[in-house]
Amino acid sequence: MTATASIPSLDGRRFRMVSSTTSAVDPDAPSVFTYWERDGAIWGDYEGDTVTFGRFVGTRTGDSIWVSFVHVLVADGTVVTGDGESDLEMTDAGLIRLVEHYEMHGAPQLSVCEEIAAV
Template sequence: MSAPSLNGRLFRSCADVDGGEIGIETTFEYGELNGEIWAGYQGGAIRRGQLVGTRDGDTLDFRYVQLNTEGRTSSGHCVSTISTLADGRLRLEETWEWESQPGSGTSACEEISRP
Protein backbone atom coordinates (compact mmCIF):
# COMPACT_ATOMS: atom_id res chain seq x y z
CA MET A 1 0.00 0.00 0.00
CA SER A 2 1.37 3.42 -0.96
CA ALA A 3 1.70 6.32 1.43
CA PRO A 4 -0.99 9.01 1.15
CA SER A 5 -0.79 11.89 -1.31
CA LEU A 6 1.85 14.57 -0.77
CA ASN A 7 -0.52 17.26 -2.04
CA GLY A 8 -0.54 20.28 0.27
CA ARG A 9 1.87 18.75 2.78
CA LEU A 10 4.77 20.66 4.34
CA PHE A 11 8.15 19.08 5.04
CA ARG A 12 11.33 20.25 6.77
CA SER A 13 14.84 18.90 6.41
CA CYS A 14 15.84 16.73 9.39
CA ALA A 15 19.44 18.00 9.42
CA ASP A 16 21.89 20.26 7.65
CA VAL A 17 22.93 18.33 4.54
CA ASP A 18 26.64 17.66 4.14
CA GLY A 19 27.69 18.69 0.62
CA GLY A 20 24.33 20.32 -0.09
CA GLU A 21 22.61 23.61 0.64
CA ILE A 22 19.47 22.29 2.33
CA GLY A 23 19.34 22.59 6.11
CA ILE A 24 17.04 22.42 9.10
CA GLU A 25 15.59 25.84 8.21
CA THR A 26 14.54 24.66 4.72
CA THR A 27 10.83 23.92 4.25
CA PHE A 28 9.11 22.30 1.26
CA GLU A 29 5.46 22.56 0.19
CA TYR A 30 4.46 19.67 -2.07
CA GLY A 31 1.81 19.26 -4.72
CA GLU A 32 0.76 15.99 -6.32
CA LEU A 33 -1.68 15.01 -9.06
CA ASN A 34 -1.92 11.89 -11.24
CA GLY A 35 1.63 10.69 -10.59
CA GLU A 36 3.20 14.14 -10.98
CA ILE A 37 4.87 15.85 -8.00
CA TRP A 38 6.21 19.36 -7.50
CA ALA A 39 7.32 21.55 -4.62
CA GLY A 40 8.54 25.00 -3.79
CA TYR A 41 11.12 25.33 -1.05
CA GLN A 42 13.08 27.99 0.81
CA GLY A 43 14.86 28.75 4.06
CA GLY A 44 18.37 28.70 5.44
CA ALA A 45 20.86 28.96 2.56
CA ILE A 46 18.06 28.62 -0.03
CA ARG A 47 16.38 31.81 -1.21
CA ARG A 48 14.09 29.94 -3.63
CA GLY A 49 13.92 26.40 -5.00
CA GLN A 50 11.61 24.33 -7.20
CA LEU A 51 11.39 20.62 -7.86
CA VAL A 52 9.32 18.69 -10.37
CA GLY A 53 9.05 15.00 -11.14
CA THR A 54 7.03 11.83 -10.85
CA ARG A 55 5.78 9.41 -8.24
CA ASP A 56 5.59 5.64 -8.69
CA GLY A 57 4.19 4.01 -5.55
CA ASP A 58 6.33 5.25 -2.66
CA THR A 59 9.21 6.45 -4.88
CA LEU A 60 9.68 10.02 -6.06
CA ASP A 61 12.03 10.84 -8.96
CA PHE A 62 12.60 14.53 -9.60
CA ARG A 63 14.90 17.31 -10.72
CA TYR A 64 15.50 20.39 -8.59
CA VAL A 65 16.80 23.89 -9.27
CA GLN A 66 17.57 26.46 -6.62
CA LEU A 67 18.90 29.94 -5.93
CA ASN A 68 20.96 30.32 -2.78
CA THR A 69 21.33 33.36 -0.55
CA GLU A 70 24.64 34.23 -2.26
CA GLY A 71 22.83 34.58 -5.61
CA ARG A 72 24.16 31.35 -7.17
CA THR A 73 21.94 28.84 -8.98
CA SER A 74 22.39 25.08 -8.94
CA SER A 75 20.48 22.00 -10.05
CA GLY A 76 20.35 18.27 -9.55
CA HIS A 77 18.47 14.98 -9.48
CA CYS A 78 16.92 13.21 -6.49
CA VAL A 79 15.19 9.90 -5.80
CA SER A 80 13.19 9.75 -2.56
CA THR A 81 11.35 6.97 -0.76
CA ILE A 82 8.22 7.83 1.25
CA SER A 83 7.58 6.15 4.59
CA THR A 84 5.03 6.72 7.34
CA LEU A 85 6.25 7.50 10.86
CA ALA A 86 4.65 5.98 13.95
CA ASP A 87 2.70 9.22 14.56
CA GLY A 88 1.27 9.18 10.99
CA ARG A 89 3.50 11.90 9.53
CA LEU A 90 5.38 11.19 6.31
CA ARG A 91 9.16 10.96 5.94
CA LEU A 92 11.21 11.27 2.72
CA GLU A 93 14.54 9.40 2.54
CA GLU A 94 16.49 11.07 -0.26
CA THR A 95 19.46 10.18 -2.45
CA TRP A 96 20.56 13.19 -4.49
CA GLU A 97 23.23 14.20 -6.96
CA TRP A 98 24.21 17.62 -8.23
CA GLU A 99 24.05 18.05 -12.01
CA SER A 100 25.45 21.61 -12.04
CA GLN A 101 28.52 20.81 -9.93
CA PRO A 102 30.33 17.83 -8.39
CA GLY A 103 28.77 16.12 -5.37
CA SER A 104 26.09 13.76 -4.12
CA GLY A 105 24.65 12.56 -0.84
CA THR A 106 21.68 11.48 1.22
CA SER A 107 19.22 13.43 3.33
CA ALA A 108 15.80 13.16 4.97
CA CYS A 109 12.76 15.39 5.40
CA GLU A 110 9.79 14.93 7.70
CA GLU A 111 6.29 16.30 7.49
CA ILE A 112 5.52 19.30 9.70
CA SER A 113 2.28 21.01 10.69
CA ARG A 114 1.21 24.26 9.09
CA PRO A 115 2.13 27.29 11.22
Protein backbone atom coordinates in the same frame (compact mmCIF):
# COMPACT_ATOMS: atom_id res chain seq x y z
CA MET B 1 -0.65 8.10 -6.87
CA THR B 2 -0.25 4.57 -8.18
CA ALA B 3 -2.21 1.61 -6.87
CA THR B 4 0.91 0.08 -5.30
CA ALA B 5 1.63 3.11 -3.08
CA SER B 6 1.12 2.64 0.65
CA ILE B 7 2.02 6.25 1.57
CA PRO B 8 -0.81 8.82 1.14
CA SER B 9 -0.73 11.59 -1.45
CA LEU B 10 1.81 14.38 -0.93
CA ASP B 11 -0.67 16.95 -2.26
CA GLY B 12 -0.64 20.10 -0.12
CA ARG B 13 1.77 18.70 2.46
CA ARG B 14 4.68 20.69 3.91
CA PHE B 15 8.04 19.27 4.98
CA ARG B 16 11.08 20.59 6.84
CA MET B 17 14.64 19.47 6.26
CA VAL B 18 16.08 17.75 9.34
CA SER B 19 19.45 16.57 7.97
CA SER B 20 21.64 16.88 4.89
CA THR B 21 25.10 15.75 3.85
CA THR B 22 25.36 18.84 1.61
CA SER B 23 25.24 21.40 4.43
CA ALA B 24 24.50 21.87 8.13
CA VAL B 25 20.76 22.35 8.64
CA ASP B 26 19.73 25.35 10.77
CA PRO B 27 17.25 23.78 13.23
CA ASP B 28 15.62 27.18 13.87
CA ALA B 29 15.17 28.05 10.17
CA PRO B 30 15.40 24.89 8.04
CA SER B 31 14.43 24.73 4.39
CA VAL B 32 10.67 24.17 4.10
CA PHE B 33 9.17 22.36 1.11
CA THR B 34 5.57 22.42 -0.18
CA TYR B 35 4.51 19.46 -2.33
CA TRP B 36 1.68 19.05 -4.82
CA GLU B 37 0.68 15.78 -6.48
CA ARG B 38 -1.75 14.84 -9.24
CA ASP B 39 -1.96 11.87 -11.64
CA GLY B 40 1.57 10.68 -10.89
CA ALA B 41 3.14 14.16 -11.21
CA ILE B 42 4.93 15.89 -8.30
CA TRP B 43 5.82 19.60 -8.10
CA GLY B 44 6.46 22.28 -5.53
CA ASP B 45 8.72 24.90 -4.04
CA TYR B 46 11.06 25.46 -1.12
CA GLU B 47 12.96 28.16 0.74
CA GLY B 48 14.85 28.76 3.96
CA ASP B 49 18.23 28.03 5.50
CA THR B 50 20.82 28.23 2.69
CA VAL B 51 18.20 28.55 -0.09
CA THR B 52 16.63 31.84 -1.20
CA PHE B 53 14.01 29.96 -3.25
CA GLY B 54 13.75 26.74 -5.20
CA ARG B 55 11.38 24.79 -7.43
CA PHE B 56 11.04 21.11 -8.32
CA VAL B 57 9.01 18.89 -10.63
CA GLY B 58 8.93 15.14 -11.09
CA THR B 59 7.01 11.89 -10.90
CA ARG B 60 5.81 9.40 -8.32
CA THR B 61 5.92 5.63 -8.68
CA GLY B 62 4.54 3.77 -5.68
CA ASP B 63 6.39 5.00 -2.59
CA SER B 64 9.25 6.67 -4.50
CA ILE B 65 9.46 10.04 -6.17
CA TRP B 66 11.94 11.41 -8.70
CA VAL B 67 12.38 15.17 -9.13
CA SER B 68 14.51 17.71 -10.96
CA PHE B 69 15.24 20.81 -8.91
CA VAL B 70 16.70 24.28 -9.20
CA HIS B 71 17.41 26.74 -6.39
CA VAL B 72 19.27 29.96 -5.64
CA LEU B 73 21.74 30.04 -2.73
CA VAL B 74 21.47 32.78 -0.10
CA ALA B 75 25.24 33.17 0.27
CA ASP B 76 26.17 34.25 -3.24
CA GLY B 77 23.16 33.90 -5.56
CA THR B 78 24.57 30.79 -7.23
CA VAL B 79 21.95 28.77 -9.12
CA VAL B 80 22.10 25.05 -8.32
CA THR B 81 20.39 22.38 -10.45
CA GLY B 82 20.10 18.64 -10.12
CA ASP B 83 17.81 15.69 -9.72
CA GLY B 84 17.16 13.13 -7.06
CA GLU B 85 15.07 10.26 -5.88
CA SER B 86 13.26 10.02 -2.55
CA ASP B 87 11.91 7.04 -0.66
CA LEU B 88 8.68 7.80 1.20
CA GLU B 89 8.32 6.41 4.72
CA MET B 90 5.82 6.78 7.54
CA THR B 91 7.09 7.93 10.95
CA ASP B 92 5.87 6.45 14.23
CA ALA B 93 3.82 9.66 14.64
CA GLY B 94 1.94 8.94 11.38
CA LEU B 95 3.71 11.65 9.38
CA ILE B 96 5.58 11.23 6.10
CA ARG B 97 9.38 11.23 5.89
CA LEU B 98 11.29 11.79 2.63
CA VAL B 99 14.71 10.13 2.40
CA GLU B 100 16.31 11.93 -0.55
CA HIS B 101 19.21 10.55 -2.61
CA TYR B 102 20.82 12.97 -5.07
CA GLU B 103 24.15 14.03 -6.50
CA MET B 104 25.73 17.43 -5.90
CA HIS B 105 29.30 18.65 -6.35
CA GLY B 106 30.06 15.36 -8.12
CA ALA B 107 29.31 13.21 -5.07
CA PRO B 108 26.28 11.25 -3.80
CA GLN B 109 24.29 13.08 -1.12
CA LEU B 110 21.52 12.25 1.34
CA SER B 111 18.97 14.45 3.06
CA VAL B 112 15.94 13.76 5.22
CA CYS B 113 12.78 15.85 5.35
CA GLU B 114 9.85 15.28 7.69
CA GLU B 115 6.27 16.36 7.29
CA ILE B 116 5.16 19.37 9.31
CA ALA B 117 2.06 18.33 11.23
CA ALA B 118 -1.09 20.26 10.32
CA VAL B 119 -2.35 22.52 13.07
